Amino acid sequence: MTTTIKTISTFATSLLAGVLLSACHPAETVSSAPAVAQEKTRANASDLPHYLTRDIQDEIFYFVMPDRFYNGDESNDNGSTTEPLSAGGFDPTHKGYYHGGDLNGLQQKLPYLKELGITSIWMTPIMRNQAVQANSAGYHGYWILDFTEIDPHLGSNAELKAFIDAAHKENIKIFFDIITNHTADVIKYPACHGEDGLQWLMEQGSDCPYKTIAETEAGQGYQAIIPKGQENVKTPAWLNDPKYYHNQGDSFWEGESAVYGDFSGLDDVNTDDPFVVKGMTDIFKNVISEFKPDGFRIDTVKHVNMEFWQEFAPALVEHAKSEGIPQFFMFGEVYDPSSAFLSQFTTVGKMQSVLDFGFQSAAQQALVDQKGTNVLAELFANDKDYLDEDSSADQLVTFVGNHDMGRFAHMLQTSAHNYSESEQAQRTLLAHALMYFSRGIPVIYYGAEQGFVGEGGDQASRQDMMPSKVKSYNDNYLLATDKTTADDNFDTSHSFYKTFADFADVYIKNHALRYGKTETLYAQDSAGMFAFSRTSEQQNIVVVLNTATTEQKVELDVNAKAITSLYQSENSQQNAQLQQNKLAVTLPALSIAVYQID
Structure with a gap:
């Protein structure tokens, strides 16, 4: 029958x-x-358990760069009025400078995010940054000077607390993006930056060549200096002492340099030092105590020695529990698609989870490169690599594009298969459907729900949701709309927005899709x-x-x-x-x- x-x-x-x-x-x-x-009527965060007791496998993340989202307070556009290194850098016409988005703007758009089905918001780093380095600004948040204060371009500590309280009232969690690998680029080497340390690089466009551990121990390393007037610009105060950094020049992303080298010139913290381990742990314990976030995404995890994570990660989870956050959750950025490599940070490294670059790679192979669907089967077959007493692949954080590698729609646009716009739309939605309905915790990269495409990775993938003034953003088409990034792009009638909300509705209503x-x-x-x-x-x-x-x-x-x-x-x-x-x-x-x- x-x-x-x-x-x-x-x-x-x-x-x-x-x-x-x-x-x-x-x-x-x-x-x-x-x-x-x-x-x-679609299900949303209010249909899930209370945020304090809710398991991570109930979440749908929205990954957002606050500076590029919505300007809720124009008075803070130029940053600090008291700290010169954290002032300025505002130029909404330049893709590498601050554009004015802030925490106030995020708070105003909470209804937009809740209707989309979002249950957790993950923000790029929000601590006080060095506003300008070379020919770019710290709009992205990864050049931290002060680990105790919110970047004044984004608001104040009080405004952050107000935003978190407002999100929690909507049963939405807030996750901070944190950094332990490096701080802002303050330490200089005379061999690269001149005797006063004030030259960006003596040879423009070059790196400061990496010095190996052996060279450093043999007395052939760099002399570390701090330019005059910048001796006390970092907070906590111990971060101003060069002895707590590796000072070995720029990483070339291979071998020991991947752990001990400066990340594009940023001051690489010596996380081998027990004092530094305690200092970094105390920094983020204090962040948890003051702001009560629901978890952390941790930047550049593979560029830090494994022993650091073994001590740091469990200590913060326990501290959060003592502060009344029983479901505090951390996931790390390990930029590698191999489950064998990724999983060591959740098993050996004692981290709760990592971003699933393996899922991203498999989705790209299947839906951009048109490889066989056996690449997806292989992905799931390797899930056993993550299984131990306190972690599994079910808690991996999945995504299809981000602020570094670029948007999934752009991968389709530049594919050798020469996809039409309609097929780019179909494949983009299918990739997100796979993300929602397979194992792991889905992440929407902001703007995907409005058909954003972009022109590449890094700055080319960090468009404004509010009306943009950047020419290289505004000359791009968006999928499934006649708008450009020059328009306000908080359109709840956009077909992508509606479809993502439908995906969330199915995800929230069906236990097996989460567990x-x-x-x-x-x-x-x-x-x-x-x-x-x-x-x-x-x-x-x-x-x-x-x-x-x-x-x-x-x-x-x-x-x-x-x-x-x-x-x-x-x-x-x-x-x-x-x-x-x-x-x-x-x-x-x-x-x-x-x-x-x-």
Whole structure:
């Protein structure tokens, strides 16, 4: 007997619908008509447990650069009025300078984020920065001078607390981006920067060559100096002493230089020193005590010795518990796609989780490079690498693009496959659907929900959500809209925004999508079908997606009497049939379906 599935939810936005096309590009065509919009009440952070007791596997992250989001207070645009090194750097026409976004602006946009389905906001570093170095500014937050004060371009300590309180009232968590590897570039070497240390580099455009441990111990290292007038610019005070830094010149990202070298000139902290370990631990214990964030994302983790993490990470989690934050959670940035390399930081390094660069790589291979869906099967097969007594792949933090490597849509735009704009839209949404419905904790990189594309990584991927004045941003098209970044881009009617909100609705309402164990059911060595199950004590779900450009079919062995559709890319209810414990699924090109197995 053949049983047709029953549908409990129909979503307004189709991955293949014409609504995905930008109105300013009428030449594009699609094979199906847009679905009729139907207003519905979607689940959001208020439908989850209280933020203090909520497990990390309930979260949906929004990764945002506050300076590029929304300017809620123009009076702080030029930064400090008392600290010269943290003043200025404001030029909204330049992609490498401050643009005016701040904590007040984030607070004003909390309703926009909550409606999107966001449950946690992760901000790039917000501590007081050196405002300008060379020909760029510290708008991104990674050039910290003071670990006790909020960067005045973004607001005050009191405004940060007000923002966190406002988010918590909406049951939304706040995560800080923190740095232990380095501070702002203050320490100089006469051999590279002149006797007074005031030259950026004696040979413009060059690095300060790395000196090995052996060279340094043999007396062939650098003399470290601090330029006159900058002897006490860092807080806490111990950070001003060069003896607490490696002082070995610039890293070239290989061998020992990856740990002991300066990260693009930034002062590399000597995290081998027990005094430094305690000092850094105390810094962030104080941050937890004062501001009560819900967790940390930790920058440049692989550039710090493993012994540091073994002591630092557990100490902060325990301190947070003592401060009444029982679910405090930390995940590190380890820029490497290998599960064997990534997992050592959660197993040996005692960190709770890491950003899943392996997932990003597999999604890019499958949906940008058109490799077989077996790359996804291999990703999940390697999840065993993360398993130990207190961590697993289920708590990896997944993403498809970020502020360093660039946006997923840009990877599609520059692909050798020469994708049309409509296909860029389809593939971008399919990548995010995979992120939401597979294991791990999903992260939206700000602007993705408005079709942002960008022109590359780093500064080229850090566009403004508020109306931008940067020419190189504003001459880019955005997906599924006729707007550019010169417009205000907080459009809750954008098809991407609506689709992401639908993904969040399904994610929040279905326990197995957050807690279910993953098993691959089908993969192939070419673009096409991929299927996997998510199974928890409460629910069994099967996810099927098609990465090919033509309709595909697959037959899966399932033990079921009935199946329920939780999400489908198209409104058709006839794309799956259950017969003799086999689930036959037919999917159009670049689409996904989610079923509950009853």
